[in-house]
Amino acid sequence: MKPLIYNSKFMKPTGIVTFLFTDIVGSTLLSQEFPDSIHAALEKHDSILKKAIESNNGFIFKTIEDAYCSAFQDSADAIKAAVDIQTALANEKWENAAIRVRTGIHSGNAEWNGNDYSGYITLARVARVMSVAHGEQIIISENTHKLLSENKTAVSAGENNSDKDSHSMDMRNIDVNNISFRDLGERRLKDVIQTVRFFQVEAIRSMGAELEKDEQIIKDENILKLREKLENEDFLNCWNAGKEMTLEESFSLIVDCNI
Numbered sequence: 001m002k003p004l005i006y007n008s009k010f011m012k013p014t015g016i017v018t019f020l021f022t023d024i025v026g027s028t029l030l031s032q033e034f035p036d037s038i039h040a041a042l043e044k045h046d047s048i049l050k051k052a053i054e055s056n057n058g059f060i061f062k063t064i065e066d067a068y069c070s071a072f073q074d075s076a077d078a079i080k081a082a083v084d085i086q087t088a089l090a091n092e093k094w095e096n097a098a099i100r101v102r103t104g105i106h107s108g109n110a111e112w113n114g115n116d117y118s119g120y121i122t123l124a125r126v127a128r129v130m131s132v133a134h135g136e137q138i139i140i141s142e143n144t145h146k147l148l149s150e151n152k153t154a155v156s157a158g159e160n161n162s163d164k165d166s167h168s169m170d171m172r173n174i175d176v177n178n179i180s181f182r183d184l185g186e187r188r189l190k191d192v193i194q195t196v197r198f199f200q201v202e203a204i205r206s207m208g209a210e211l212e213k214d215e216q217i218i219k220d221e222n223i224l225k226l227r228e229k230l231e232n233e234d235f236l237n238c239w240n241a242g243k244e245m246t247l248e249e250s251f252s253l254i255v256d257c258n259i
Contacts, residue, residue: 006131012112025135034097041097076149104130138201
């Protein structure tokens with residue numbers, strides 16, 4: 001029996017959906033600093049995101065200014081799209097306004113009603129997950145991480161089955177040698193009572209100047225901790241944490257948060 005191939009152009013993700021949200025970091029500042037080149041930069045950004053999302057079976061259901069909201073039936077496709085986006089943006093030759101995006105991924109129940117997705121809790125959660133990321137960072141929720149693990153197990157169990165479904169097959173498209181997931185622990189999100197566990201997607205990208213991995217991990221964790229304190233309005237602890245950050249980390253946080 002020939003497996004059913006999912007086609008996002010005709011079939012909209014529904015049921016357990018993995019959402020990928022992106023947002024440009026410091027877009028307001030970029031538009032003021034580079035008024036002559038920001039339009040061309042945004043066109044490149046739009047082209048890169050559209051290609052990465054749609055080539056990985058994603059469905060762009062909404063754009064809000066420079067923010068993209070997309071849906072995937074398979075969590076592995078969403079991860080692949082996110083890595084493709086960040087890799088393409090990092091390798092792009094920007095004239096002046098270099099675009100960086102924060103990326104958040106979360107999976108949950110949602111239904112397509114013909115115009116938009118219903119499933120307020122899921123959609124609100126993915127927006128919160130994206131908000132804790134900084135430029136060039138991909139953050140996924142524990143829900144998405146569990147789905148990936150389940151799909152990977154399904155692939156291993158059915159390697160010799162010629163009738164594997166499309167969800168199991170998609171997990172093999174991710175090169176496990178180039179993508180890993182770093183557990184960032186549990187964090188508090190604004191207006192969310194329970195703590196949420198995050199994972200950072202780490203991919204080996206073919207960049208001209210690749211950041212040192214260990215140094216970047218420390219930077220990511222420092223910024224994430226301070227962002228959490230800012231959202232919880234813990235100003236005293238925020239001040240103490242800020243004194244321990246490097247100038248580069250502090251500047252990155254200011255740009256990311258549009259402070």
